[in-house]
Amino acid sequence: MLRLIFLGPPGAGKGTQAERLSAIYRTPKISTGDLLRAEVKAQTPLGQQAKVYMDAGELVPDEVLIGMVKSRLQQLPEQGWILDGFPRTLAQAEALEELLRELGQDYDHVLNLEVPDEVVVARLLARGKEQGRSDDADEAVILKRLQVYRQQTAPLIDFYEAKGRLRRINGNQPMEVVQQHLQTLLEGCRRTA
Numbered sequence: 170m171l172r173l174i175f176l177g178p179p180g181a182g183k184g185t186q187a188e189r190l191s192a193i194y195r196t197p198k199i200s201t202g203d204l205l206r207a208e209v210k211a212q213t214p215l216g217q218q219a220k221v222y223m224d225a226g227e228l229v230p231d232e233v234l235i236g237m238v239k240s241r242l243q244q245l246p247e248q249g250w251i252l253d254g255f256p257r258t259l260a261q262a263e264a265l266e267e268l269l270r271e272l273g274q275d276y277d278h279v280l281n282l283e284v285p286d287e288v289v290v291a292r293l294l295a296r297g298k299e300q301g302r303s304d305d306a307d308e309a310v311i312l313k314r315l316q317v318y319r320q321q322t323a324p325l326i327d328f329y330e331a332k333g334r335l336r337r338i339n340g341n342q343p344m345e346v347v348q349q350h351l352q353t354l355l356e357g358c359r360r361t362a
């Protein structure tokens with residue numbers, strides 16, 4: 170059973186790699202961005218609240234995200250999980266530690282996909298054109314998301330490094346190569362486990 174956390178700036182390839190590993194290892198993926206976009210699409214009260222933050226490139230409040238992830242992790246005791254896009258703040262990371270303690274669960278690795286800023290901006294602009302994601306179409310919103318990432322999410326690298334759980338992966342490579350590195354890392358760890 171696998172329990173993984175993906176870290177990295179927007180456009181680092183977290184969603185793509187989480188999706189691929191989810192299929193290969195038959196492990197459910199929990200993507201908070203996808204969950205929020207589904208709420209926005211369904212025009213639920215939560216979706217309407219979240220949209221304002223998402224369109225501005227800001228983070229949706231911690232309580233909302235922590236509640237969303239909590240209810241899902243409680244349902245997945247046996248299958249494991251792959252978190253994509255959560256945690257994104259220290260408060261979320263600490264809430265996750267506490268929740269996992271309560272549930273008697275632990276994660277195997279925190280996978281940090283490293284990609285330079287200029288590559289991320291180019292990737293997000295391309296994705297905005299292809300997928301019509303409104304928060305990817307506007308360069309000002311992209312730059313805001315990168316700024317929010319640096320201020321609020323990048324400190325998680327030190328948080329997990331201090332726990333000895335961080336694995337750094339060069340995300341500035343073709344997706345097949347990144348995927349291969351991830352599989353090698355996961356299978357290497359399983360063999361020695």
Ligand code: AMP
Nearest residue numbers: 201202222223227228229234254255257
């Ligand atoms: P993503 O698809 O992961 O890039 O997420 C899209 C947007 O959803 C982000 O720019 C945030 O506004 C919001 N979001 C997703 N995950 C989180 C999170 N863990 N905490 C706060 N906001 C989030």
